[in-house]
Amino acid sequence: MIILYQFATSPFTEKVRRALNYKGIAFEAHDVDRAKAAAGAYSRVSKVGKFPAIDHDGTIVQDSTDILEYLDTTFKDRPLAPQSIRDRALAAIIEDWADESLYFYEITVRLAWAHNLDRALDEFAVSFPHLSRDDLRTYFLDAAGKLTAAQGVGRKDHPTIVRDLERHFGALDNLLEDQPWLVGDTISSADISAAAQVSALLYAEEARAIVERCANIRAWRERLDALAPISRKAEQSHE
Ligand SMILES: N[C@@H](CCC(=O)N[C@@H](CS)C(=O)NCC(=O)O)C(=O)O
Numbered sequence: 550m551i552i553l554y555q556f557a558t559s560p561f562t563e564k565v566r567r568a569l570n571y572k573g574i575a576f577e578a579h580d581v582d583r584a585k586a587a588a589g590a591y592s593r594v595s596k597v598g599k600f601p602a603i604d605h606d607g608t609i610v611q612d613s614t615d616i617l618e619y620l621d622t623t624f625k626d627r628p629l630a631p632q633s634i635r636d637r638a639l640a641a642i643i644e645d646w647a648d649e650s651l652y653f654y655e656i657t658v659r660l661a662w663a664h665n666l667d668r669a670l671d672e673f674a675v676s677f678p679h680l681s682r683d684d685l686r687t688y689f690l691d692a693a694g695k696l697t698a699a700q701g702v703g704r705k706d707h708p709t710i711v712r713d714l715e716r717h718f719g720a721l722d723n724l725l726e727d728q729p730w731l732v733g734d735t736i737s738s739a740d741i742s743a744a745a746q747v748s749a750l751l752y753a754e755e756a757r758a759i760v761e762r763c764a765n766i767r768a769w770r771e772r773l774d775a776l777a778p779i780s781r782k783a784e785q786s787h788e
Contacts (some may be wrong), residue, residue, distance in 0.1 A: 551576040552604045556583070556676045558669075560655060561613040561648070564745035565601045565778055568617050571736065571777035572627045576603075583676050586650055614644060617738050629738040635765035636733040646660050651746035653702045654714060658753035660693035661703055665753045711755050718759045718766060721747075725765035729772060736776055744773045 551569065553576050555562035571577050581591060581600050594602040595611045602611040603619075610619045621629050630635050640733060659665050666689055670682055677685050697703025702710065724731050731739040747770065750756040760766055 550606065553578045554591060554602045554604070555579065556581055556600050558673055558676070558749075559600065560652065560745040560749040562601045564613045564648075564660050564742050565603070565616050566780050567741045567745065567773070567777040568620055568629055568738070570631070570780050571741070572620060574620065574624055580675055580747050582678060582736050584679055606757050613742075614648065614738075617644075617741070629736075629741065631733045631735070631737045633733070636737070640732045640737045640739040644742040647739075647742040647746045648754055651717060651743070651750065653697055653700050654717070655746055655749040656693050657697045657702050657710060658714070658755060659749055660689045661697055662707075662753065663690060666690065669752050696754075709756065713761075714750070714756055715759055718756070719764050722765045723765040729769070736773070740769070740773060741777055744770060744777075748779070 551574060553562070553565060553569070555565075555578055557578075557580050566576075566578070568604060585591070586595075586598055589598075591598070591600075591602070594604055594609050597611065601609065601613055601616060602609060603616055605619075605623070608619075610616050617629050630703070631640050659669065663686075666686065670686060670689075673689065674680070674682065674685055677688070678686065694703060702713075705713070721731075728734065730736050731743060747760070747766070
């Protein structure tokens with residue numbers, strides 16, 4: 550049995566849940582409490598204190614990209630990596646673009662922009678059971694603001710970030726113009742990784758307005774939801 554340790558609203562967790570569901574692998578999801586994680590309570594499954602991590606009958610894998618690779622190696626049915634070398638390379642590059650570029654836009658517009666954060670605060674509270682709503686709001690605005698300022702996206706002004714998002718969503722929409730999936734002719738880790746970041750971005754009203762104009766992205770998300778559903782965000786809490 551696979552146990553998935555997760556922050557329920559993290560895009561990296563959605564990525565792993567979609568992959569597990571696509572491959573038809575049973576799993577239990579445990580919500581990680583951030584305060585306990587910071588105190589080292591989960592060091593057995595994540596030495597670096599980042600999640601997702603999985604425990605597969607004692608084998609521990611941390612980092613969504615490593616987890617997807619592990620799942621493909623261990624469960625051969627319904628591969629997430631494309632067949633050809635070139636398509637595998639493209640999928641790896643798109644996965645990294647989603648995880649390492651789109652992610653910082655997600656952190657900025659969903660967590661550091663108060664008008665978007667306020668709508669989702671109750672959902673985020675699952676990972677912070679000991680914080681009041683006000684403290685949680687302050688925590689996110691401060692932590693996300695500092696993180697994205699250090700990385701760079703957070704130092705851009707609002708219109709520039711919206712323009713960047715238009716460029717990123719536009720690229721995705723164009724890739725899907727004549728084909729159902731981002732790489733090759735079947736679903737792959739590229740689709741699952743990008744879709745997970747898109748889900749997180751869509752918490753932001755600015756992103757929703759852009760995707761409203763991207764028919765290819767909307768149709769692609771429906772195909773993905775049918776084949777690789779997100780599934781429940783949390784199944785049981787974890788000590
Ligand atoms: N590259 C990692 C990124 C995971 C990650 O950044 N997770 C965040 C939540 S979205 C986290 O665990 N943050 C806790 C921390 O940095 O202390 C992956 O793909 O799994």
